Amino acid sequence: MAFYPSGIFKVDYASDEGLFPTPVIIRSSILFIIFLLILPWFLSSHMLYIMITMFIAVVGAVGLNILTGFTGQISVAHGAFIGVGAYTCAYFTQNLAMPIWISIPAGGILTALAGIFFGLPSIRIKGLYLLMATLAAQFFLADYLFVRWKSVTGGVGGFHVNRPAFPGIPGNPNLGIELYDDSRLYYLAMVVAVIAVFAAINIGRSKTGRAFKAIRDRDIASALIGIDVVRYKLMSFALSSFFAGVCGGLLAYSWKEISPPVFGLDVSIAYLAMIICGGIGSVRGAVLGAIFITFLPEGIMFIMNNIVIDLLPSWYNWGYLFSGLHAMMYGLVIVLFLILEPEGLNKIWINFRNSAKIWPFPYY
Amino acid sequence: MNKLNIENISLSFGGVKALKNVSFNVAEGELHAIVGPNGSGKTSLLNSISGFYRPHEGKISLDGENLLKLPSHIIATRGVGRTFQHSELFKASSVLDNIKLGRHIHYSKGIFSNLFYWGKTRKEETAARKEIEMEIIDLLELESVRKEPVGSLPYGVQKRVDLARALALKPEILLLDEPIGGMNREEREDMVRYVLDVHDFWDVTVILVEHDMSIVMDISDRITVLNFGQKLVDGTPKEIQSHPEVIRAYLGDGVSAESLSNSVKE
Amino acid sequence: MDYFLFLLITGIATGFVYALLALGFVVIYKATRVLNFAQGGLVMLGGYFCFTTLGQFGLHPLLAFSLAAIASITIAILIERYLLKPLIGKSLLSLVMVTIGLGSIIEGFAIALYGTDEQAMPEVLPEFAVSIGSVYIPSIYVWAIIISSILIVALFLFFKFSNLGIVMRAVSNNQPGALSMGIRVNHIFAISWILASLIALAGGFILGSISMMSPSLSIVIYPLFAAVIIGGLDSIPGALIGGLVIGVLQLLVAGYLGDLTGASFKTVFPFLILLLVLMIKPYGLFGTHEVERL
Ligand SMILES: Nc1ncnc2c1ncn2[C@@H]1O[C@H](COP(=O)(O)OP(=O)(O)OP(=O)(O)O)[C@@H](O)[C@H]1O
Ligand SMILES: [Mg+2]
Numbered sequence: 016m017a018f019y020p021s022g023i024f025k026v027d028y029a030s031d032e033g034l035f036p037t038p039v040i041i042r043s044s045i046l047f048i049i050f051l052l053i054l055p056w057f058l059s060s061h062m063l064y065i066m067i068t069m070f071i072a073v074v075g076a077v078g079l080n081i082l083t084g085f086t087g088q089i090s091v092a093h094g095a096f097i098g099v100g101a102y103t104c105a106y107f108t109q110n111l112a113m114p115i116w117i118s119i120p121a122g123g124i125l126t127a128l129a130g131i132f133f134g135l136p137s138i139r140i141k142g143l144y145l146l147m148a149t150l151a152a153q154f155f156l157a158d159y160l161f162v163r164w165k166s167v168t169g170g171v172g173g174f175h176v177n178r179p180a181f182p183g184i185p186g187n188p189n190l191g192i193e194l195y196d197d198s199r200l201y202y203l204a205m206v207v208a209v210i211a212v213f214a215a216i217n218i219g220r221s222k223t224g225r226a227f228k229a230i231r232d233r234d235i236a237s238a239l240i241g242i243d244v245v246r247y248k249l250m251s252f253a254l255s256s257f258f259a260g261v262c263g264g265l266l267a268y269s270w271k272e273i274s275p276p277v278f279g280l281d282v283s284i285a286y287l288a289m290i291i292c293g294g295i296g297s298v299r300g301a302v303l304g305a306i307f308i309t310f311l312p313e314g315i316m317f318i319m320n321n322i323v324i325d326l327l328p329s330w331y332n333w334g335y336l337f338s339g340l341h342a343m344m345y346g347l348v349i350v351l352f353l354i355l356e357p358e359g360l361n362k363i364w365i366n367f368r369n370s371a372k373i374w375p376f377p378y379y
Numbered sequence: 380m381n382k383l384n385i386e387n388i389s390l391s392f393g394g395v396k397a398l399k400n401v402s403f404n405v406a407e408g409e410l411h412a413i414v415g416p417n418g419s420g421k422t423s424l425l426n427s428i429s430g431f432y433r434p435h436e437g438k439i440s441l442d443g444e445n446l447l448k449l450p451s452h453i454i455a456t457r458g459v460g461r462t463f464q465h466s467e468l469f470k471a472s473s474v475l476d477n478i479k480l481g482r483h484i485h486y487s488k489g490i491f492s493n494l495f496y497w498g499k500t501r502k503e504e505t506a507a508r509k510e511i512e513m514e515i516i517d518l519l520e521l522e523s524v525r526k527e528p529v530g531s532l533p534y535g536v537q538k539r540v541d542l543a544r545a546l547a548l549k550p551e552i553l554l555l556d557e558p559i560g561g562m563n564r565e566e567r568e569d570m571v572r573y574v575l576d577v578h579d580f581w582d583v584t585v586i587l588v589e590h591d592m593s594i595v596m597d598i599s600d601r602i603t604v605l606n607f608g609q610k611l612v613d614g615t616p617k618e619i620q621s622h623p624e625v626i627r628a629y630l631g632d633g634v635s636a637e638s639l640s641n642s643v644k645e
Numbered sequence: 646m647d648y649f650l651f652l653l654i655t656g657i658a659t660g661f662v663y664a665l666l667a668l669g670f671v672v673i674y675k676a677t678r679v680l681n682f683a684q685g686g687l688v689m690l691g692g693y694f695c696f697t698t699l700g701q702f703g704l705h706p707l708l709a710f711s712l713a714a715i716a717s718i719t720i721a722i723l724i725e726r727y728l729l730k731p732l733i734g735k736s737l738l739s740l741v742m743v744t745i746g747l748g749s750i751i752e753g754f755a756i757a758l759y760g761t762d763e764q765a766m767p768e769v770l771p772e773f774a775v776s777i778g779s780v781y782i783p784s785i786y787v788w789a790i791i792i793s794s795i796l797i798v799a800l801f802l803f804f805k806f807s808n809l810g811i812v813m814r815a816v817s818n819n820q821p822g823a824l825s826m827g828i829r830v831n832h833i834f835a836i837s838w839i840l841a842s843l844i845a846l847a848g849g850f851i852l853g854s855i856s857m858m859s860p861s862l863s864i865v866i867y868p869l870f871a872a873v874i875i876g877g878l879d880s881i882p883g884a885l886i887g888g889l890v891i892g893v894l895q896l897l898v899a900g901y902l903g904d905l906t907g908a909s910f911k912t913v914f915p916f917l918i919l920l921l922v923l924m925i926k927p928y929g930l931f932g933t934h935e936v937e938r939l
Contacts, residue, residue, distance in 0.1 A: 028508040032501070089738055091745075136920070140927045142737055143680050147874055148923050151916035154867070159913040217496035221504060222486040224493070229469050229480050235937055236467035239429050241455030241484040241548060250490060284745060291742055335760045342860075343753020349746035353739050354731050392936075426939055463939060 032220075051205055055198040063197045064269075069309040070204035071265045076289040076305035077215040077298060078258020083287070084296040085224055086251040087231025088137055092149040094282030095156035096256045100126040100263025101273050102161065102168050105176040108268075114183025114190075115268075119207075122264035123257040129156075130256025137248045141234070153280055161275035173274035176267050194268070204265055211258060215298045218254070227251050228296075281345065288345040292352040294359030303360040311348065315340055382407045382552055382584045383428070388437030390423055390608075397423040398434065399608045405552070405601075410578050410585045412595045415605035421588045422464055424605070425554045428586075429461055430454040441552065456484045460550030462541040464557045464588075470530030474521055474540050477529055478511050481547030515543050519573055535566040542573060552584040553577070560590065567591075571598065596620065650780045652900040653893065658786035660892025661793035662851050666865065667872040667884035668800060669844035674878050675817040676837035679729065682744040685866025686751030687842050691717055691849030692766070693755055696858050700767040709769075713846055721842035725835040733831075748863065755860040763857035766850070789851045796847055797885065800840075804881075813837065817879075864912065868895055871915035875922050877932020886930070891915055 025031045055063060079093045100122035107118035133152035137145050161168045168174055178195050179188035181203065194200045218224040226247045229237040238244045267273050285308060293304025319337065327333050352359055383405040390398040397420045405411045413421050426432040428439055430451030439446045446454055460481070469477050486507065492500045516522055519539050524532055529540055538558060545553060558574065559567045571594060578585050589595050595602060596616045603613040604625050611624045619625055666688060673681045681687075694716050698709035728747060732739050775782045804810035816823040816833045824830050852862060872891045876883020899911045928934040 028512065029501070029505045032504050032508055083738070087738075089741060136923055136927075140923060143741070143878065144874070144923060144927055146680075146741060147870060147919055150867075150870065151920045151923075154913050154916045155920075159910065214494045217500070218490070218493055221493040221496060221500050222483065222488065223490045225472075225476055225480050226483060228472060228476075229483075232469040232471055233467055235431065235939060236463070236469075237480075238451045239431060239455060239461065239467075239939075240481055240544065241452050242480075243450075243452045254490070281749075284749065287742060287745070291738075295738065332760060336757050338761060339753040339755075339757025341753070342756050343750045346746035346749030346753065349742050350728060350750065353735075353743050353746070354728065357735070357739065422939070431939055465939070467939065 048209070052202075055201050060197060063201060065309065065313060067197060067201055067204045067265075067269050069306055070201075070208040071262050071269065072286075072289065072305040072309050073208040073302050074211040074258055074265065075262035075286055076293070076301040076308075077211050078255045078262065079286045080290045080293075080296070080298060080301040081215060081218065081227070081258065082251050082255035084290055084301065085219065085227040085231065086248065088134075088141075088248065088251065089146045090149040090252075090255070091146060091280065091283045091287070092133060092152040092156070093255075093259055093286045094278045094280060094284075095153045095161075096126050096130060096259035097263035097266065097282065098157055098161055098273075098275070098278030099129045099256075100260025101267040101278070102174065102263075103260065104264030105174050105267045105273060106167060108179050108188050109174070109176050112186050112188055114185060114188045115179045115194075115203075116182050117185065118179070118188070119261055119264040123260040126260025126263065127253040127257040130252040130259070131249050134249050134252030137252065138245050150280075153283055157275055157278045157280070161278065168275070171275060173272055174267075175272055178268050178271060200269060204269070207261060207265060211261070212298060212302060215258075215301070219298055223247070223250065231296075281342075284349075285345045288349045292348050292359050294361030297359075297361045299364065300359050300361035303364060307360060308345070308348065311344060312341070315344060380407050381405065382409070382442065383586075384438070384440045385424075385428075386438045386440075388424075388427060388434040388439060390420075390427060390432055390434040396608050397432075398427070400437075401605070401608070401610045402437075403603045403610060403613050405584060405586060408582065408584055409600045410587065410598060412587045412589060412599035412602045413605060414589060414592065414595055414602060415611075418607075419605040420608040421605055422556055423608075425461060425556050425586070425588060428454075428554060429459055455548060458549070458551030459554065460545040460548040460552070461554035462538075462545050462556055462558055464560065466537055466541065468529045468537060468541055468544070471528060473526050473528055474532070474543075475508075475511070475516075475525045477540055478515060478543050478547045479507065481544035482507055482511065482549075484548060511547060515546050518546075518576065519543050535562050535570075538562065538566075538570065539573070542570075542577075546577060546581075550583055552586065555585065555587045555589075557588055557590065559594070567594070574598075647778065647780045648900070650777060651782070652896050654777070654780070654782055655786050656893035656896035657889065658789040658892075659855075659896060660889035661790050661797075662848055662855075662888075663865075663868060663872050663892045664885040664888030665793040665796055665844055666848040667869050667876065667888040668797065668881065669841040669848070670869060670873050671876075671879065671881055671884045672800075672813075672837045672844075673841045674873075676813060677729065677834050679740050679744060680878065681841065682741065682866065683724075683748040683751060684841065684845060684869065685863035686748040686755075687717075687720070687845035688849040688852065688865055689755060689860060689862040690720065690751050691842070691846030692853035692858050692862055693759060693849070694846065695850045696759075696764065696766055696853065699769055700764075706769045710850075713850075714843060717842040717846045718839050721838040722835055724842075725838040729834065729838070730831065748866075752860050752863055759858075759860065761860060763859040766853040766858050768854070770854070785851075785854050789855065792847060792851060796844065800844075801881075809836065867912060868892070868915040871919040871922075874919050874929055877929030879933060880929065880931035883929055883931035891918070894918070 054066070058066065075093065075097055079090065082088050082090050103125045104118045104122040107113040107121050113121070133149065136148040140148065162170055178200070180191040180193050182191050184190050192199065194203065226237070226242045229242055230244055230247055234244055289304035289308045290301050291304070292307055293302065294300030324333060327336070356362060381404045385404070386402050387400050388398055389400055401424065413424065415421055423432055427434050428446065430446065430449060433447065441457055441459065444457065469480065486503060488500045488503050492498065516525060519542060521539060521543060524536060529537060532540070542558060555574065559570045562570065574585065574587070575598060577583060587599065599616060601613060602616055602619045604611040604619060612619065612622050666684065670681060670684055673679055691713065694713035695709065698704050698712045699706065702709070704712065724747065728743050732743055770785070770788050773784050775784060775787055804814060812828055813833055813836065816828060816830055820830060849862065852865060868891045872887035873884055875890060876887035895911065895914060898914050902910065922929065
């Protein structure tokens with residue numbers, strides 16, 4: 016039986032500004048990380064792959080949340096930005112023989128530059144018009160550049176990348192611990208995801224993040240109190256795209272094969288679905304959303320294969336149902352959350368936590 | 380010495396001339412009031428100073444530097460703090476975050492340090508928090524609401540948060556756009572006291588836009604009267620009080636009053 | 646020269662359809678400030694309604710189109726009632742995302758029901774040969790021009806002279822004002838969705854007849870975006886001009902530069918125009934730029 020203090024009294028401002036409000040949370044965070052560390056031993060190879068995908072999605076979602084959640088700039092180009100990172104990483108590994116600790120940051124930085132470039136319209140336009148500009152970026156990159164710039168991307172035929180080793184040296188990326196096994200890539204993805212989450216939280220609670228949120232809430236007033244709106248908007252594009260680029264690099268290593276369609280508009284929408292169903296503007300929400308959206312297809316497949324398939328009439332082409340569900344699932348998640356729980360999984364989590372705290376004796 | 384010089388500025392929106400050839404000076408340390416009927420251009424004047432509107436003619440200089448060439452976020456870094464007539468607070472954020480945003484220009488640690496909070500950023504955040512608590516929250520009596528989202532607070536408190544945010548900038552000149560408008564009597568008295576405290580103890584030059592003549596007469600060093608975008612007069616409260624044009628602008632046109640009584644006779 | 650003439654005329658025909666569909670955008674945008682990302686899905690769905698009633702049910706065209714119209718209206722009412730109404734007053738992000746979500750739901754439905762294969766729209770419009778010089782124009786293009794222009798004119802008359810049209814304009818100009826006059830603003834929202842979905846039905850039928858029916862018909866939304874951005878989101882003449890310009894340019898580009906740039910250029914090209922317009926004239930040629938105040 017554990018006793019918790021009835022309240023935590025903060026006696027200085029440093030602790031009030033701190034990240035972990037209670038020792039309980041520190042302890043449970045550490046436990047959670049240990050859990051993640053030993054998890055691979057118990058997972059099937061398929062589940063291992065899903066977990067890796069989930070960590071990678073966390074990086075991307077947390078990144079999109081910086082741009083759309085914090086700064087309020089709606090972007091539908093995240094999928095294409097992830098693609099920029101993926102191709103950069105693949106190219107650095109495969110054609111330039113760069114080690115992983117150069118390729119992944121390079122992917123991030125190049126994508127950040129792309130983000131700044133395609134974010135330039137945000138200097139003059141906002142709202143729906145900016146959304147249009149990001150839509151244009153998405154199509155220009157994924158449907159044109161990736162397809163046509165064959166010498167770098169391999170065009171529609173795709174690009175094959177061998178998984179490098181960790182850490183590797185310039186000239187020989189395969190020196191070190193081999194990552195060919197998913198259980199090793201798991202740890203890389205996990206570490207990157209944890210760093211990404213903490214970086215996003217830190218941004219959110221310091222000067223930069225406050226400026227982002229101010230621009231989201233009221234851009235004119237922000238300028239008048241001394242925030243360089245243009246600079247912070249572009250910074251937000253850069254930072255968010257950096258995350259997207261890192262996410263893309265990890266994806267390239269996880270899949271070992273990339274081609275333009277896997278960075279299409281539906282990927283952008285999937286990431287928007289993550290931050291919306293998680294709860295827009297909150298880092299925890301982005302994480303929860305990434306987890307939810309990663310496991311959603313698994314859940315749907317399970318239900319389909321075990322239940323629905325037997326109920327369908329024999330003349331019906333059930334392949335249609337699969338592709339149909341696949342096409343609509345992100346849209347459905349977005350719509351359902353927006354209507355039923357606009358504050359997303361984050362809100363559900365908070366409600367759950369609050370009621371768990373006082374269980375079994377609620378005050379009412 | 381003059382803190383702010385406004386020389387012949389004119390501003391129009393389509394056909395509406397919001398400001399016509401307005402000039403006046405604000406001395407260092409002065410509490411300078413701007414009064415005038417609705418639509419006379421008071422807010423437009425403040426917006427021109429803080430760079431949101433750009434007068435097509437004239438010059439606005441602060442400590443000798445022409446503000447009209449500077450983007451508004453740079454103007455803020457020159458020590459121009461302001462409050463707004465209609466709330467421009469970040470409603471979803473807490474009182475504390477609003478005030479921290481007011482201090483934005485004084486945080487020096489950039490994005491890379493911010494990403495890895497522990498270390499320099501943490502030190503800076505803690506120090507700033509301490510200052511904010513001692514200088515602003517304490518002064519404006521906002522302790523009990525510091526973690527509340529601003530949008531959930533009563534109107535009077537929001538006005539105080541607006542002032543707090545402006546003070547967080549450590550302003551050299553403070554532009555207050557109707558800080559006591561729409562408040563009840565008690566809140567007005569508190570707010571006037573805060574403004575006077577800030578003016579006296581912080582050594583700030585204050586430009587105050589206000590409708591309530593009795594308060595303006597009481598507290599200001601100088602008053603500028605605007606009417607239909609033009610400056611009627613400026614001077615000390617005494618000079619203003621007895622000025623015939625001011626009385627006319629505030630009480631209506633004497634001529635038309637005469638013609639009114641004539642038309643009644645006929 | 647003949648080739649050019651052919652591309653020009655088919656481009657104009659496509660442009661007329663785009664203009665009509667762009668009007669559907671503008672009608673919703675003006676009334677509700679929602680940019681309907683599901684418009685492409687509605688067009689595709691409209692096409693399938695016709696495909697089903699005409700082809701699968703084999704009904705008389707008049708009956709078939711009426712049935713399709715009823716289905717479209719029902720869908721529009723459901724959308725307005727259950728998706729948009731709960732979000733009134735919510736952020737731009739919510740409003741945009743709900744229509745994006747709706748678009749992919751419609752697409753998923755279509756795939757689940759019809760699969761992804763292309764299917765031919767039954768031919769119910771009388772065929773006739775039109776040739777200009779030695780250029781032969783398939784009659785569906787002529788029909789496209791005729792049907793679209795009739796509907797565009799009808800819409801114009803509706804907004805100009807009918808009671809309801811005038812009320813709708815009032816709502817778009819000044820919503821609080823309209824509310825205080827006792828206008829039921831939410832009925833007007835529903836009606837603008839109905840109008841847009843009927844427009845989409847007509848467009849879906851024409852486009853499905855020009856090419857083939859398939860769920861990917863919904864990508865027509867992209868040239869439409871370019872059209873409305875060129876025109877300005879809230880301008881009806883802008884939508885017409887934008888639609889025509891994009892239709893003609895798209896066919897010319899595909900016709901002349903197709904080999905050079907690859908098929909994907911046809912999809913990307915409207916976006917290049919869109920970006921160009923956004924850079925030079927952010928609020929389009931005719932759109933209004935709302936000045937912000939403090
Ligand atoms: N952004 C704008 N666009 C068009 N007209 C404007 C704009 N801002 C101000 N005006 C006009 O300029 C004139 C002066 O307005 P301003 O807001 O400066 O008056 P004010 O003295 O602050 O009035 P109040 O006492 O009502 O606050 C008014 O006629 C107003 O309608
Ligand atoms: Mg005013």
